[in-house]
Structure formats: C-alpha cells, structure tokens
Amino acid sequence: MTALTAEDFSALDALMAPRSVAVVGASDDPTRIGGRPIAAMRAAGFRGRIFPVNPGRSAVQGLPCFATVAALPEAPEVGIVAVAARHAVEAVAALGAKGCRAVTLFSAGFAETGDEGGRAQAEILGIARRHGMRVLGPNTLGVYNAGIGYYGTFSSSLDSGFPRPGPIGIASQSGAYGAHLAVAARDRGLGASVLVTTGNEADVTVADAIGWMARSETVEVVCAYQEGFRDGPRMIAALEAARAAGKPVFLLKAGRSRLGAAAAAS
Known part of the structure; x- marks a missing residue:
C-alpha cells in the first residue's frame, strides 16, 4: 500500500456517493444478501440508477434485470458483488471491463480463510488495479x-x-x-x-x-x-x-x- 495525499481521498467518491450502481448477484428476495441493498435503496429514495445483474431473472424487485455486466446500458460508477467467492473474480473482471470505477465486495472466502483465499484476493486486487477501480472488501458489510x-x-x-x-x-x-x-x-x-x-x-x-x-x-x-x-x-x-x-x-x-x-x- 502507498500513502495517499489529502487530495487523493476524493478517488473514493464513486464508492461513497455513486450516481449509478450495479448489483451482481441481485435477488428478488429483499431479505437475501443480493436483495437487501436494492430494497434499502428503493425504500430510501436513492435517486441514482440501479442495475440488477442476474442471468436467471428478467426483473428484480420491480427493476429490469440484466443477464451480464456486459449487457448493462452504461458503466455503473460502483458495482456491488454479492456472489460466492468462486464467481467473484469473474464479476470484478467484468465490472472493470465495463468501465466501473469502484467495487464493494460482499463475498467472503478470501484472505481471511488462508493462503488460497489470499491468492484469490490478490488476483482481484490486480484486476482492479489494471482497470483503475477501487475495492472495498472483500468480506465487507x-x-x-x-x-x-x-x-x-x-x-x-x-x-x-x-x-x-x-x-x-x-x-x-x-x-x-x-x-x-x-x-x-x-x-x-x-x-x-x-x-x-x-x-x-x-x-x-x-x-x-x-x-x-x-x-x-x-x-x-x-x-x-x-x-x-x-x-x-x-x-x-x-x-x-x-x-x-x-x-x-x-x-x-x-x-x-x-x-x-x-x-x-x-
């Protein structure tokens, strides 16, 4: 890690105050991990654009759902990854290729689990660095x-x-x-x-x-x-x-x- 100057902290704007968000692993069930963010944002009146991503659904909680990140109509400022660890690397790579600026990685099973998880976490960070994305997590609430x-x-x-x-x-x-x-x-x-x-x-x-x-x-x-x-x-x-x-x-x-x-x- 490298120290940041005070000016550099604004690079987290996409993570902290996004105008559009993709939820990879979106769920129609508002009590599931992939459904809670969507339900909360809709209830709170989030004015940004919400793009659910799930290959098994055409709609999620009343919103049009997209089969893949590549199919999104625009690059989301932030991507929320709510899939199992084995699918998370692919999801982060897809978000980076789409032009996403930041990722919140709910998925667990990375460095906190041992060497193999640590290597997967390092792979995700490498992908994010190549695309200029910031990563919150993994294993984050x-x-x-x-x-x-x-x-x-x-x-x-x-x-x-x-x-x-x-x-x-x-x-x-x-x-x-x-x-x-x-x-x-x-x-x-x-x-x-x-x-x-x-x-x-x-x-x-x-x-x-x-x-x-x-x-x-x-x-x-x-x-x-x-x-x-x-x-x-x-x-x-x-x-x-x-x-x-x-x-x-x-x-x-x-x-x-x-x-x-x-x-x-x-």
Missing part, C-alpha cells in the same frame, strides 16, 4: 450514505429503521462493530449518516474512509474502529486531512491484549 439514500450494504440493522440524518461518520474494519455503532447512534437520537466497513482491506482501508470523510460536506465528526494498521503514513495523511478540516476523529484500536487479539483475528 458494505457502505451507506444516508444523505443521498445510497445503501450499498446487506446489514440487517436497517430492518429496524434507517439512520438519522446528521454529522457523524463511522469507519470500521469490522462490519458487526460498525453496524453496532450505527444502531447505537440512531437509538440515542444521534445522526450518523455515513457508514463504511472495510473488511479484509485488500485496497480501501479505514484510513481511506477517514480521509474521504475529512473532505465530506456532511460529516463533521468521525468515529473509527481499527483492528490492525498496515500503512502508517496512509493513516497519518487521513488524520492530517481531518485535522485541517477541523473534524475530530475518535478511534478505537482493538486487539492490543491477548484476548482482544484473538477476538480481532476471529
């Missing part, structure tokens, strides 16, 4: 930006209500912990309108998310959860960007104790 109604996540926390509008941004390596913070904020009447969960951090890290929030016009305070750092200069650049913008960052670093390290590794 996703991202949402409530201010524009974008919900690129399969979090079940939305079943009990959408986040309140407000100035808090949450960046978490752990999806479960990030969703917990978001629900806790909502239930206490706090507005946390942006959530990013980074998962395996093949590419996009908590530092990147903090850096993007430092430039955001809506986020004023950042709450972050980090299990491990692999690029210190990248985090320093993000924190410097937040400081320059006058935005405090509250960061919880887990895994310092033996018990905490075991929990983070799980």
